[in-house]
Amino acid sequence: MGEFSSVRTVTAAKQHVCEECRQPILKGERHHYLAFKYDGDFNTLRSHVECSEARVAYMRDNDIDEAGFLIDEWESSGEPMENMGFPPIVEARLRQTEADRAARQAAQAVKP
Numbered sequence: 872m873g874e875f876s877s878v879r880t881v882t883a884a885k886q887h888v889c890e891e892c893r894q895p896i897l898k899g900e901r902h903h904y905l906a907f908k909y910d911g912d913f914n915t916l917r918s919h920v921e922c923s924e925a926r927v928a929y930m931r932d933n934d935i936d937e938a939g940f941l942i943d944e945w946e947s948s949g950e951p952m953e954n955m956g957f958p959p960i961v962e963a964r965l966r967q968t969e970a971d972r973a974a975r976q977a978a979q980a981v982k983p
């Protein structure tokens with residue numbers, strides 16, 4: 872991650888994927904659109920409003936200046952989800968992403 876230069880709340884004109892939880896942002900859904908520079912490169916990303924706020928709270932509560940996306944923070948922490956202190960709606964999305972990945976891996980495992 873890098874320095875954010877702007878955060879806007881926008882309405883999705885089409886479906887996107889939330890970078891924090893990897894779950895869909897549905898068409899018509901209000902979400903955060905972030906524009907920032909990282910290593911000199913200009914980037915944009917989209918996230919659910921709740922996920923974006925959960926990230927800010929997570930960094931504040933853990934007294935850290937930089938954090939990866941929520942899904943990565945959780946996976947690299949090795950902690951049970953309930954220890955992460957995320958709001959229930961964000962927890963539910965991260966659990967869904969985990970379930971989706973497990974289902975994909977299971978589907979690949981049965982292929983020859």
Ligand SMILES: [Zn+2]
Binds near residue numbers: 890891893894
């Ligand atoms: Zn999200």
